[in-house]
Amino acid sequence: xxxxxxxxxxxxxxxxxxxxxxxxxxxxxxxxxxxxxxxxxxxxxxxxxxxxxxxxxxxxxxxxxxxxxxxxxxxxxxxxxxxxxxxxxxxxxxxxxxxxxxxxxxxxxxxxxxxxxxxxxxxxxxxxxxxxxxxxxxxxxxxxxxxxxxxxxxxxxxxxxxxxxxxxxxxxxxxxxxxxxxxxxxxxxxxxxxxxxxxxxxxxxxxxxxxxxxxxxxxxxxxxxxxxxxxxxxxxxxxxxxxxxxxxxxxxxxxxxxxxxxxxxxxxxxxxxxxxxxxxxxxxxxxxxxxxxxxxxxxxxxxxxxxxxxxxxxxxxxxxxxxxxxxxxxxxxxxxxxxxxxxxxxxxxxxxxxxxxxxxxxxxxxxxxxxxxxxxxxxxxxxxxxxxxxxxxxxxxxxxxxxxxxxxxxxxxxxxxxxxxxxxxxxxxxxxxxxxxxxxxxxxxxxxxxxxxxxxxxxxxxxxxxxxxxxxxxxxxxxxxxxxxxxxxxxxxxxxxxxxxxxxxxxxxxxxxxxxxxxxxxxxxxxxxxxxxxxxxxxxxxxxxxxxxxxxxxxxxxxxxxxxxxxxxxxxxxxxxxxxxxxxxxxxxxxxxxxxxxxxxxxxxxxxxxxxxxxxxxxxxxxxxxxxxxxxxxxxxxxxxxxxxxxxxxxxxxxxxxxxxxxxxxxxxxxxxxxxxxxxxxxxxxxxxxxxxxxxxxxxxxxxxxxxxxxxxxxxxxxxxx
Numbered sequence: 001x002x003x004x005x006x007x008x009x010x011x012x013x014x015x016x017x018x019x020x021x022x023x024x025x026x027x028x029x030x031x032x033x034x035x036x037x038x039x040x041x042x043x044x045x046x047x048x049x050x051x052x053x054x055x056x057x058x059x060x061x062x063x064x065x066x067x068x069x070x071x072x073x074x075x076x077x078x079x080x081x082x083x084x085x086x087x088x089x090x091x092x093x094x095x096x097x098x099x100x101x102x103x104x105x106x107x108x109x110x111x112x113x114x115x116x117x118x119x120x121x122x123x124x125x126x127x128x129x130x131x132x133x134x135x136x137x138x139x140x141x142x143x144x145x146x147x148x149x150x151x152x153x154x155x156x157x158x159x160x161x162x163x164x165x166x167x168x169x170x171x172x173x174x175x176x177x178x179x180x181x182x183x184x185x186x187x188x189x190x191x192x193x194x195x196x197x198x199x200x201x202x203x204x205x206x207x208x209x210x211x212x213x214x215x216x217x218x219x220x221x222x223x224x225x226x227x228x229x230x231x232x233x234x235x236x237x238x239x240x241x242x243x244x245x246x247x248x249x250x251x252x253x254x255x256x257x258x259x260x261x262x263x264x265x266x267x268x269x270x271x272x273x274x275x276x277x278x279x280x281x282x283x284x285x286x287x288x289x290x291x292x293x294x295x296x297x298x299x300x301x302x303x304x305x306x307x308x309x310x311x312x313x314x315x316x317x318x319x320x321x322x323x324x325x326x327x328x329x330x331x332x333x334x335x336x337x338x339x340x341x342x343x344x345x346x347x348x349x350x351x352x353x354x355x356x357x358x359x360x361x362x363x364x365x366x367x368x369x370x371x372x373x374x375x376x377x378x379x380x381x382x383x384x385x386x387x388x389x390x391x392x393x394x395x396x397x398x399x400x401x402x403x404x405x406x407x408x409x410x411x412x413x414x415x416x417x418x419x420x421x422x423x424x425x426x427x428x429x430x431x432x433x434x435x436x437x438x439x440x441x442x443x444x445x446x447x448x449x450x451x452x453x454x455x456x457x458x459x460x461x462x463x464x465x466x467x468x469x470x471x472x473x474x475x476x477x478x479x480x481x482x483x484x485x486x487x488x489x490x491x492x493x494x495x496x497x498x499x500x501x502x503x504x505x506x507x508x509x510x511x512x513x514x515x516x517x518x519x520x521x522x523x524x525x526x527x528x529x530x531x532x533x534x535x536x537x538x539x540x541x542x543x544x545x546x547x548x549x550x551x552x553x554x555x556x557x558x559x560x561x562x563x564x565x566x567x568x569x570x571x572x573x574x575x576x577x578x579x580x581x582x583x584x585x586x587x588x589x590x591x592x593x594x595x596x597x598x599x600x601x602x603x604x605x606x607x608x609x610x611x612x613x614x615x616x617x618x619x620x621x622x623x624x625x626x627x628x629x630x631x632x633x634x635x636x637x638x639x640x641x642x643x644x645x646x647x648x649x650x651x652x653x654x655x656x657x658x659x660x661x662x663x664x665x666x667x668x669x670x671x672x673x674x675x676x677x678x679x680x681x682x683x684x685x686x687x688x689x690x691x692x693x694x695x696x697x698x699x700x701x702x703x704x705x706x707x708x709x710x711x712x713x714x715x716x717x718x719x720x721x722x
Contacts, residue, residue, distance in 0.1 A: 110137025
């Protein structure tokens with residue numbers, strides 16, 4: 001049996017009994033790469049539905065929960081996290097056919113509820129309560145979409161955190177469900193058109209392998225209201241590319257359908273099929289009298305899809321269509337993005353023209369409202385928003401309370417504009433914006449049981465290993481002393497063109513309340529400074545991401561915010577890979593490491609569910625010998641030291657229904673850690689049940705997980721909890 005002892009720093013704590021880890025069986029499995037034989041002793045854990053794996057999971061969870069139960073302040077921390085989370089949260093209102101819709105959570109509801117009002121100041125009525133879809137809150141609402149005539153609302157749900165979705169339809173007049181039901185949708189938009197909608201789905205997976213087998217042959221279907229799914233029309237597929245994604249969008253005028261193909265490179269290809277609706281009543285067949293195409297059956301039977309942007313190293317997103325002019329947000333020959341427009345009669349990219357050219361900051365979004373455009377940029381990982389004329393001239397800035405993140409709700413046919421604003425110590429607040437007066441007023445302000453005036457947020461810039469200037473945000477209580485002894489939690493991601501921006505979370509507050517510093521580093525691989533910043537953290541440049549994170553830690557130590565003995569690191573998914581990699585590379589620099597739902601096996605990640613989609617960022621072990629060696633050199637699973645080098649205290653988190661980063665990554669990583677000679681600090685794994693990659697998790701499960709994670713961090717940093 002492998003054992004470990006718990007040691008804590010910074011305060012006198014009782015020495016805990018040695019941890020006896022579950023015995024993990026080893027096999028003689030191996031894989032050969034370019035003549036190299038790589039042992040895979042824990043490959044059997046990839047079978048997530050086997051009885052042996054389930055027994056291993058139960059044994060690991062028992063050891064972890066026994067350890068966490070001995071942390072004296074764990075229950076008090078859970079109470080404080082519950083108290084902080086218990087406040088009313090309201091989403092940005094949006095308008096559909098003259099009615100106002102919004103999501104609201106009373107405080108500790110597992111899922112937010114969809115409400116509707118006839119007027120802005122009218123009485124709110126419940127339209128859809130996802131909490132009634134399951135007893136334990138593990139059925140989550142993933143998205144809603146209204147039909148253009150206002151008769152129906154489609155909504156998608158997921159179960160137990162899985163990426164698989166089911167789509168249902170509500171008759172808004174009666175607020176009852178129709179007979180329509182779609183299964184095995186995944187990574188799907190819903191695009192209403194006529195008397196039905198487009199959606200994306202896979203064939204039904206093999207029973208028992210729903211959450212692990214590779215996903216192939218994504219297709220777009222059209223579903224007509226009132227029919228069974230088996231009657232749905234196959235609208236688009238490409239059998240030449242089984243490992244790609246396909247989605248659709250239909251403009252309000254319903255005069256075209258755009259199709260996106262992604263998953264092969266950093267961007268996507270864009271197709272269009274134009275058609276016209278000239279009859280009031282939609283019928284399932286083309287009208288012989290009119291001689292026109294009816295959405296969408298004629299097209300499905302005689303597709304004439306036109307590829308209008310073929311270079312999938314770039315992103316193309318159709319943001320709106322006015323008449324025959326469509327508007328595209330793209331980084332085509334513009335790493336920081338620009339807004340272009342094209343004519344549906346001559347839609348290929350060589351005929352597009354610039355509306356808003358590329359500028360020094362990253363263009364995030366653009367949308368039409370009241371004869372103007374609301375345009376948002378990313379400046380140093382913070383959102384700046386402006387009013388533009390429709391021909392692309394900047395008119396004025398929308399002033400925000402501080403640096404942070406804003407998201408808008410507007411419609412080109414409606415006058416009212418709402419937006420949500422949030423920052424680290426600024427709870428998400430809803431504003432109503434008067435575009436003519438350029439004035440914002442608070443519409444809904446949450447009441448959280450903490451005083452934001454007690455805290456400070458600052459943005460600093462530090463220098464990475466190769467001289468690159470990288471931003472970071474620090475949040476802490478006022479009066480902090482830079483004495484090198486402050487408990488600090490450093491968070492990062494660094495991948496897939498995803499930008500980290502300021503946002504509010506009650507779960508960080510107890511850590512900060514008790515003297516901690518929360519730090520978020522904006523690493524390369526993200527999208528904070530455009531596509532060049534992203535590419536600088538991909539494939540053979542991935543080490544830049546780890547160097548940026550290590551440099552962030554070294555900066556915090558050098559500037560005496562903290563020290564290695566007081567520093568914890570955290571990241572999820574691609575950020576879990578980050579934590580695993582830098583822990584192997586610099587175990588001396590951190591006291592605690594929390595890799596959540598991480599990609600830990602860089603040699604085999606592409607063989608599960610949609611892992612193949614990450615190759616544009618990571619590269620694959622079967623690409624070339626050079627790529628294989630690069631991946632193996634930092635793969636968290638394959639670089640755990642076994643020579644007595646002390647590692648930080650590590651708590652790995654994953655979940656049994658994670659079908660994005662399958663739990664086998666974390667299972668094998670935990671088994672290898674526990675079997676290696678990495679010192680006495682604990683090496684534990686927490687495996688959630690009826691949960692997935694993180695999305696749609698009920699608040700009860702979120703609080704339980706955050707309690708365990710922060711208890712582990714604070715205990716191993718030697719913190720006291722008040």
